[in-house]
Amino acid sequence: MEGDGRPMAYEIRLGADDVVRVRFATSPLWETALAVRSLSDPRQQSYHLPWLDEVRPLLADLDVMPLLALQPKHGYTPDLIVPIPERPQTSAKEQLERLRATPLAHVRTELERAMADRDGEPMPAEMVQLAKHPRMARARLADSIEACWEVLIEPYWPRIRDLLSADIAHHSRLLAEYGLERLFPALNAAVTWREHTVQVAADAPGRVRRASRGRGLLLQPSAFSWPSVIVVTDEPYQPTLIYPARGVAELWQPSAAPTDAALAKLLGRTRATLLASVREPASTTTLARRHELAPGTVSEHLAALAGARLVTSSRNGRAVFYVTTSLGDELLTPKSEAGAVHNT
Numbered sequence: 438m439e440g441d442g443r444p445m446a447y448e449i450r451l452g453a454d455d456v457v458r459v460r461f462a463t464s465p466l467w468e469t470a471l472a473v474r475s476l477s478d479p480r481q482q483s484y485h486l487p488w489l490d491e492v493r494p495l496l497a498d499l500d501v502m503p504l505l506a507l508q509p510k511h512g513y514t515p516d517l518i519v520p521i522p523e524r525p526q527t528s529a530k531e532q533l534e535r536l537r538a539t540p541l542a543h544v545r546t547e548l549e550r551a552m553a554d555r556d557g558e559p560m561p562a563e564m565v566q567l568a569k570h571p572r573m574a575r576a577r578l579a580d581s582i583e584a585c586w587e588v589l590i591e592p593y594w595p596r597i598r599d600l601l602s603a604d605i606a607h608h609s610r611l612l613a614e615y616g617l618e619r620l621f622p623a624l625n626a627a628v629t630w631r632e633h634t635v636q637v638a639a640d641a642p643g644r645v646r647r648a649s650r651g652r653g654l655l656l657q658p659s660a661f662s663w664p665s666v667i668v669v670t671d672e673p674y675q676p677t678l679i680y681p682a683r684g685v686a687e688l689w690q691p692s693a694a695p696t697d698a699a700l701a702k703l704l705g706r707t708r709a710t711l712l713a714s715v716r717e718p719a720s721t722t723t724l725a726r727r728h729e730l731a732p733g734t735v736s737e738h739l740a741a742l743a744g745a746r747l748v749t750s751s752r753n754g755r756a757v758f759y760v761t762t763s764l765g766d767e768l769l770t771p772k773s774e775a776g777a778v779h780n781t
Contacts, residue, residue, distance in 0.1 A: 446645070447635075447668045452648070452650070454651045456633075459654045461605040462522040463525070463658070464522045465529035465591075466518075466529055466533070466582055469519075470504055470582060470585075474661070475661050476505075478510070498588075499581075503574070504585065505561075506563040507578070509558045511558045512554045513551050515551050516547065517543065519532065537576070537579045544574060552564065600660055603684065604682040607683060637678070645668075654675070654676050655676070656678055658681070660682055662680065663681035666680050666681075697769075712742055714727065739759050743759070747765035749762050
């Protein structure tokens with residue numbers, strides 16, 4: 438896995454069979470591994486300081502060294518750390534079972550490559566010990582990431598999952614309406630689609646090319662990957678792009694109620710609040726959790742807003758996501774902004 442160390446450009450060619458296998462998924466253990474990585478990277482801490490303040494007292498009891506040793510700032514990170522999710526909503530338990538079942542020969546191969554490819558970064562003693570003992574490395578890595586999941590991510594997973602699910606709903610709608618050419622640049626400015634090839638740009642001469650050959654492409658939003666796009670191209674894994682999720686800057690911020698008193702008077706405060714909350718796609722469950730309302734109450738208000746053509750709904754898997762229509766957006770736009778005259 439590459440993407441956050443030395444700059445490298447990537448090209449993933451998709452054939453006709455691959456295009457229909459472009460899919461989205463979330464990964465609890467990817468968020469865990471990247472959250473641990475963010476502990477040593479000040480760039481990635483900027484949006485997560487409220488979370489970091491909460492978990493910092495708990496770090497002394499966690500064995501994070503295997504995860505840090507295998508995720509250098511430069512060079513190769515073994516893909517075995519986190520199994521690629523096989524379903525849209527893979528659980529941490531499923532990923533941990535697959536990690537613990539990784540063949541030892543594969544563990545050995547990836548650890549040896551990680552030893553050899555650190556791009557000049559010093560070799561920690563922890564890395565040497567892991568590479569010498571693949572069976573021990575696999576067990577310790579699984580135990581480490583499980584403990585980090587339980588302490589650092591699981592208590593916050595509903596909030597993180599809501600963010601990732603909203604991102605997937607937004608981009609799935611974009612894909613359905615406009616196709617791959619519009620989708621890929623929307624994921625990240627570094628990603629483009631040209632001549633059946635996904636390109637991830639970087640200011641470097643090196644370039645990695647891979648043909649997907651029927652395996653498709655996994656698109657995985659992440660709360661903790663910012664500011665990087667992480668690319669998985671090595672066999673035997675499905676080609677994967679892990680990109681910063683939309684709205685990550687607001688992940689740890691309290692929910693804001695609308696300040697437009699006239700709108701609250703027109704719709705009622707609860708409906709005005711819910712309308713403002715679905716400028717980005719959100720499910721009934723997410724809105725109920727966010728605003729401490731009963732799901733039935735949220736559904737009733739959303740039905741009324743949909744009847745007034747202020748919101749529209751779409752299904753993503755088992756969840757139904759709501760988002761404002763153009764009329765709803767116009768209603769939420771301050772009068773000063775809506776009526777502004779722009780001189781050219």
